[in-house]
Amino acid sequence: MKGASNKxxxxxxxxxxxxxxxxxxxxxxxxxxxxxxxxxERGLAAVSIADIAAxxxxxxxxxxxxxxxxxxxFVEAACRDVLYVARAAEQHAGKxxxxxxxxxxxxxxxxxxxxxGFFVEAMTLTRRxxxxxxxxxxxxxxxxxxxxxxxxxxxxxxxxxxxLDPETSARRFWTIAIxxxxxxxxxxxxxxxxxAEMLRLLGPQADAPPAARLxxxxxxAPDSASTSKEKQx
Amino acid sequence: MKGASNKxxxxxxxxxxxxxxxxxxxxxxxxxxxxxxxxxERGLAAVSIADIAAxxxxxxxxxxxxxxxxxxxFVEAACRDVLYVARAAEQHAGKxxxxxxxxxxxxxxxxxxxxxGFFVEAMTLTRRxxxxxxxxxxxxxxxxxxxxxxxxxxxxxxxxxxxLDPETSARRFWTIAIxxxxxxxxxxxxxxxxxAEMLRLLGPQADAPPAARLxxxxxxAPDSASTSKEKQx
Numbered sequence: 001m002k003g004a005s006n007k008x009x010x011x012x013x014x015x016x017x018x019x020x021x022x023x024x025x026x027x028x029x030x031x032x033x034x035x036x037x038x039x040x041e042r043g044l045a046a047v048s049i050a051d052i053a054a055x056x057x058x059x060x061x062x063x064x065x066x067x068x069x070x071x072x073x074f075v076e077a078a079c080r081d082v083l084y085v086a087r088a089a090e091q092h093a094g095k096x097x098x099x100x101x102x103x104x105x106x107x108x109x110x111x112x113x114x115x116x117g118f119f120v121e122a123m124t125l126t127r128r129x130x131x132x133x134x135x136x137x138x139x140x141x142x143x144x145x146x147x148x149x150x151x152x153x154x155x156x157x158x159x160x161x162x163x164l165d166p167e168t169s170a171r172r173f174w175t176i177a178i179x180x181x182x183x184x185x186x187x188x189x190x191x192x193x194x195x196a197e198m199l200r201l202l203g204p205q206a207d208a209p210p211a212a213r214l215x216x217x218x219x220x221a222p223d224s225a226s227t228s229k230e231k232q233x
Numbered sequence: 234m235k236g237a238s239n240k241x242x243x244x245x246x247x248x249x250x251x252x253x254x255x256x257x258x259x260x261x262x263x264x265x266x267x268x269x270x271x272x273x274e275r276g277l278a279a280v281s282i283a284d285i286a287a288x289x290x291x292x293x294x295x296x297x298x299x300x301x302x303x304x305x306x307f308v309e310a311a312c313r314d315v316l317y318v319a320r321a322a323e324q325h326a327g328k329x330x331x332x333x334x335x336x337x338x339x340x341x342x343x344x345x346x347x348x349x350g351f352f353v354e355a356m357t358l359t360r361r362x363x364x365x366x367x368x369x370x371x372x373x374x375x376x377x378x379x380x381x382x383x384x385x386x387x388x389x390x391x392x393x394x395x396x397l398d399p400e401t402s403a404r405r406f407w408t409i410a411i412x413x414x415x416x417x418x419x420x421x422x423x424x425x426x427x428x429a430e431m432l433r434l435l436g437p438q439a440d441a442p443p444a445a446r447l448x449x450x451x452x453x454a455p456d457s458a459s460t461s462k463e464k465q466x
Contacts (some may be wrong), residue, residue, distance in 0.1 A: 043361040117360065124357040126419045127350065128276040136419035164436065172434045176405075179412030186359045186369035201405045203397065 028066050030056045036077040040114050044074050044121065071125060075132045078115075078122035079139040085115040086143055090150040099160050099206035104199060106173070111195040116181040123178070143174050160206040169205055176201050261299050263289045269310040273347050277307050277354065304358060308365045311348075311355035312372040318348040319376055323383040332393050332439035337432060339406070344428040349414040356411070376407050393439040402438055409434050 034056035038047045049070050053060045067073035089109035096102040110116060119139070126133040147170035155162050162169055176198055184194045267289035271280045282303050286293045300306040322342035329335040343349060352372070359366040380403035388395050395402055409431055417427045 045361070120415065121357060121360065123415045123419050124354060127354065128278070130421070133419045133421060137421070140416050140419060168433060168436070171430075172409075175412035175416060175434055176408055177412075178415055179408035179410075182353065182356045182411055182415065183373050183408060186356050186366045186373060188363070188366060188370070197404075200401060201408055203401070 024066075027058065027062060031058060031063055031066060031073070032077050032080055035073050036081055036118070039074055039077060040118050044071070044125070071129060071132060075122045075125060075135055078118045079135055081113075081115040082119040083139060083142060083146075085110060085113050086146060090146070094150070094154065097158075099158075099208055100204070102154060103202060103205050104195075107177075107195050107198045107202070110177055111181075111191050111198060116177050117185065120178055120182050120185075140174070144171050147171075147173055155206060159209050161209070162206045163204060173202065257299075260291065260295060264291060264296055264299060264306070265310050265313055268306050269314055269351070272307055272310060273351050277304070277358070304362060304365060308355045308358060308368055311351045312368055314346075314348040315352040316372060316375060316379075318343060318346050319379060323379070327383070327387065330391075332391075332441055333437070335387060336435060336438050337428075340410075340428050340431045340435070343410055344414075344424050344431060349410050350418065353411055353415050353418075373407070377404050380404075380406055388439060392442050394442075395439045396437060406435065 031052065035047075035052045038051055038055060047070075049060045049063050052070075052073070053063055063070075063073060067076060089106050092109045093102050093105035096105050122132075123136055126136050144167075148167050151162070151170050152166045154160065155166065164172070180194055180198045180201065183189075184197070189197065264285065268280075268285045271284055271288055280303075282293045282296050285303075285306070286296055296303075296306060300309060322339050325342045326335050326338035329338050355365075356369055359369050377400075381400050384395070384403050385399045387393065388399065397405070413427055413431045413434065416422075417430070422430065
């Protein structure tokens with residue numbers, strides 16, 4: 001659709017600007033993809049601008065044109081990754097019928113990727129490079145705001161009751177994800193162990209109304225032992 | 234006392250070994266003090282082994298003899314700092330008569346220093362330098378174990394009731410301290426803001442028995458409004 005209407009307006013000077021913008025966005029995105037992959041594999045120090053340009057089939061000057069420095073590209077790639085993983089986790093968790101399953105699905109999704117570890121490295125960079133802090137700051141704020149929006153919508157749609165005020169719940173989710181990831185790097189924890197530790201520290205987030213719990217148990221869990229377990233979450 | 238007894242045994246060959254060990258410990262400690270100060274001021278990359286040796290009135294070869302690399306010295310200095318701050322915080326908080334004041338005193342003490350930020354940088358280093366992970370791992374385990382010991386002793390001595398199992402409480406305290414510190418670096422938060430955010434995410438940790446609350450209110454807080462505030466914590 002978009003392609004067809006663009007074709008009809010090839011002579012339009014406004015179109016030329018738009019086409020350049022689109023090409024620019026595509027190149028930026030390709031550079032970010034390549035950078036993200038290489039940085040996660042090898043770390044900031046072991047990756048050069050030339051490596052990223054080669055992997056993205058681009059020129060080093062294109063990286064400095066779009067991102068100025070390797071460190072700025074590192075931070076932007078990490079911020080994009082963690083926001084992407086957060087959205088995917090919310091979509092995955094949104095299918096769950098019980099608060100305990102919702103929290104577990106969120107935690108499993110987030111901890112299964114390396115995105116929080118990558119973001120933690122970007123956050124650490126800002127300690128000595130305050131010029132890189134604003135993007136990280138906006139990303140933290142977006143994680144909190146989008147987490148809150150998703151969580152509040154879930155509570156309302158399912159009739160769940162949040163144990164903490166939802167904003168504190170959303171902020172605590174990300175702070176604990178960050179803390180657990182950083183500790184886990186030193187402890188050599190696997191993604192499963194990270195997820196288990198995070199669930200332990202989060203504790204029960206919300207309660208379903210008794211009717212919802214019963215109907216789920218009746219429909220999908222024939223053994224009665226699961227009822228008391230679900231009540232705890 | 235120790236000096237006097239050492240003097241009497243100057244000819245003892247065992248004493249010579251002990252004296253060498255003591256001198257070694259003192260030099261190690263002096264190098265760690267200087268390293269901690271410089272690293273916190275300028276960060277890992279901006280400090281050289283020669284800078285630390287000069288600040289400690291030592292030779293660069295003494296640093297490599299005791300610590301092998303600058304990174305290993307960085308990690309050891311950061312681990313020592315955070316354990317020291319944790320102990321000082323427990324001693325400071327131990328004087329408080331209410332659970333809410335205990336938690337606040339702990340949080341204020343820990344967040345008033347740069348020790349968690351320094352430790353966070355050491356943890357991040359281990360992501361790419363797994364050879365440095367064991368000391369960080371032992372430090373995380375000691376923070377958890379000593380936090381649990383102090384918290385459990387406080388609960389028992391004051392007759393407080395912990396809302397979470399005490400081990401989870403102790404682990405969560407440090408994970409949230411680490412996450413809040415890392416986020417705070419990017420958000421440009423002051424120590425007071427870090428402490429407020431940490432208190433918010435921790436929430437109420439424990440409850441005092443009603444009798445203890447009443448006696449504190451009667452002894453120290455003539456206005457009745459504080460009673461309901463204390464009950465919430």
